[in-house]
Amino acid sequence: MINGRIPLAVPVVGAAEAANLQACIDTTFVSSVGPFVTEFERKVAEATGGIEAVATSAGTTGLHAALVALGVERDDLVICPSFTFIASANAISHAGATPWLFDIDESWVIDLDQVEAALDRETERRGGDRIHTATGRRVAAMLPVLTLGNASRPERLRALAERFGLPVLVDAAAALGGDAWGEPIAALGELAVISFNGNKIATAGGGGAVVGRDGDLLRELRHLTTTARVSADYSHDRVGFNYRMTNLQAAVGCAQMDRLPDFVAAKRRIAARYAEALADLPGIRGFPQTPGSNCWFSGVVLDAGAPMAAAELAARLNGDGIEARTFWKPVHLQAPYADAPRVTMDRCEDLWSRIVTLPCSTNLSDSDQGRVIAATRSALGSA
Numbered sequence: 093m094i095n096g097r098i099p100l101a102v103p104v105v106g107a108a109e110a111a112n113l114q115a116c117i118d119t120t121f122v123s124s125v126g127p128f129v130t131e132f133e134r135k136v137a138e139a140t141g142g143i144e145a146v147a148t149s150a151g152t153t154g155l156h157a158a159l160v161a162l163g164v165e166r167d168d169l170v171i172c173p174s175f176t177f178i179a180s181a182n183a184i185s186h187a188g189a190t191p192w193l194f195d196i197d198e199s200w201v202i203d204l205d206q207v208e209a210a211l212d213r214e215t216e217r218r219g220g221d222r223i224h225t226a227t228g229r230r231v232a233a234m235l236p237v238l239t240l241g242n243a244s245r246p247e248r249l250r251a252l253a254e255r256f257g258l259p260v261l262v263d264a265a266a267a268l269g270g271d272a273w274g275e276p277i278a279a280l281g282e283l284a285v286i287s288f289n290g291n292k293i294a295t296a297g298g299g300g301a302v303v304g305r306d307g308d309l310l311r312e313l314r315h316l317t318t319t320a321r322v323s324a325d326y327s328h329d330r331v332g333f334n335y336r337m338t339n340l341q342a343a344v345g346c347a348q349m350d351r352l353p354d355f356v357a358a359k360r361r362i363a364a365r366y367a368e369a370l371a372d373l374p375g376i377r378g379f380p381q382t383p384g385s386n387c388w389f390s391g392v393v394l395d396a397g398a399p400m401a402a403a404e405l406a407a408r409l410n411g412d413g414i415e416a417r418t419f420w421k422p423v424h425l426q427a428p429y430a431d432a433p434r435v436t437m438d439r440c441e442d443l444w445s446r447i448v449t450l451p452c453s454t455n456l457s458d459s460d461q462g463r464v465i466a467a468t469r470s471a472l473g474s475a
C-alpha cells in the first residue's frame with residue numbers, strides 16, 4: 093500500500109539492489125561495460141534456457157536489433173499479433189519493415205490457424221523466399237508474443253515456421269521466469285527478447301536481453317548492439333546500434349534475478365487467489381493461462397452478462413483507492429498502424445475493452461489482496 097492506495101504493479105527493490113549500485117559507484121563502473129553486465133547475462137541465459145544472453149538498453153531495442161540480426165530488411169512483412177504492447181510493432185517499423193497483423197486465439201496469443209491459412213492463401217515460394225503474392229513483399233519473420241506469459245504450443249509454432257521457412261523472434265518481454273508448455277523460452281524460436289522495464293516481473297530500472305541457442309546469431313546480435321565495431325581504432329563494418337545496457341542497470345538486474353523464483357511464485361499465487369475468489373461472479377472470467385505461464389498480470393474479463401463495463405469497474409476500484417486499469421489496445425486500432433495489413437480481428441476487437449487488470453505487485457499483501465477482492469465483489473453487486 094502507498095498512501096492508502098494499492099498500486100497496480102510496482103517494482104520491489106531493496107537492500108540488495110542498493111548494495112550493487114553502491115559497488116558501481118565505488119568501482120566507477122557505471123557505464124556500458126562492467127562485471128554486473130556479464131553476470132546479468134549469465135543469469136538471464138540460465139533462467140531462459142539460452143546458451144547466451146545479450147543485454148540491451150530496453151526490450152524494444154532488443155527486438156529491433158534481433159530483427160536486423162535475423163535479416164529483416166526495408167519493406168519486408170513481419171507476422172505479428174495485433175493484441176500486443178505497441179513496442180512489438182514499433183520494433184518492426186524501426187527495422188523498416190511492416191507488421192502483418194493477426195488475431196489471437198483463446199489463450200490470447202497469435203492465432204496460428206489464421207496465420208497458416210493466410211500464408212497458404214496469400215503467399216508463395218520464390219527462390220528461397222516467402223513472398224506475399226499480391227504485393228510482392230517478402231515475408232521475413234514471425235514475431236509471436238508471449239501475452240501475460242502465455243505461449244503457443246511449441247511444436248505447432250516450430251512446424252509452421254519450418255513449413256514456410258520463416259525465422260521466429262519471440263517477444264517474451266513479460267514472460268521471464270516461466271516456460272512454454274514445459275519448454276524453455278529460448279528454445280521457442282531463433283531468438284527471444286525479455287524486457288526489464290519497471291512494470292515487468294523483474295526490473296533493471298529499464299533494459300532488455302536477447303536470448304537464444306545459436307552462437308553465431310548471438311555473436312552477430314552482440315556486434316550489432318555495440319556499434320558493429322571491429323577493432324579499437326574506430327573501425328565499424330555495419331550500421332550498428334548503441335543498444336547496450338549499463339552496469340548500473342545490470343547491478344539492479346542481478347539483484348532482481350536472484351529474487352526471480354520468489355517473484356514468479358508470488359505472481360502465480362496472486363493470480364490463483366483472484367481466480368478462486370471471483371469465480372462465482374456472473375459474467376466474469378479470469379485471464380487464460382497456458383502451462384508454465386509466469387502469470388505476469390492478474391485481472392478479470394467482463395463478458396456480456398456482467399453488470400457493468402470494464403472501464404466502469406476500473407473507475408469504481410480507483411475511487412476505492414485501488415489502482416485498476418484497462419489493458420492493451422490492439423495495434424491495428426492505433427493511429428500509426430491504421431493502414432497496416434491485417435486479417436480479421438474478431439476476437440481481439442471483442443476482448444480488449446472488456447479487460448480490467450488488478451493489483452498484482454509481487455509484494456502485494458494478503459490483506460491488500462483481500463481488500464481488492466472485496467471491492468471488486470462489491471462493485472459487481474455480489475459482496
Ligand SMILES: *Cc1c(COP(=O)(O)O)cnc(C)c1O
Binds near residue numbers: 150151177289299300
Ligand atoms: C514491455 C513490453 C515490450 C517493450 O519492452 P521495453 O523494455 O519497455 O522496451 C515489448 N513487448 C511486450 C509484449 C511488452 O510487454
